[in-house]
Amino acid sequence: MAVLYCAGPGCQRMLSVSVIPGGNPVARADPEHFAVDFLVCxxxxxxxxxxxxxxxxxxxxxxxxxxxxxxxxxxxxPHHR
Structure with a gap:
């Protein structure tokens, strides 16, 4: 799992990048701090x-x-370095 931060103005939510089908259960359980649905440029x-x-x-x-x-x-x- 990787975590990114939302680039929205003043947003403090993290973006959960997960290979788990349906998304990371920890992120899904905390929608105030994590987003499992998002868009990336x-x-x-x-x-x-x-x-x-x-x-x-x-x-x-x-x-x-x-x-x-x-x-x-x-x-x-995800970027692989």
Whole structure:
């Protein structure tokens, strides 16, 4: 499991990147601090939780990053260094 922080303005939620089907159970049990549903920019790699970028928002509908305008992808693709 990897954890990223939401890039939404003033957001303190963490984004749970998990290979566990259905998401990490610890993250699911604490929705105030963790998001298991989020979008990540394919260019700048910033992630946005489901509260900062809700499905009804224009950026979510357009799949456009509010920071750089690039495409947004569902969940994160972990970096391997």
């Amino acid at each position: 394919t260019k700048c790699r910033k992630g946005f939780c489901d509260r900062c970028l809700p499905p009804e928002s224009a950026f979510h509908k357009l799949r456009s990053c509010p920071e750089c305008g690039a495409d947004l992808a569902t969940r994160a693709i």
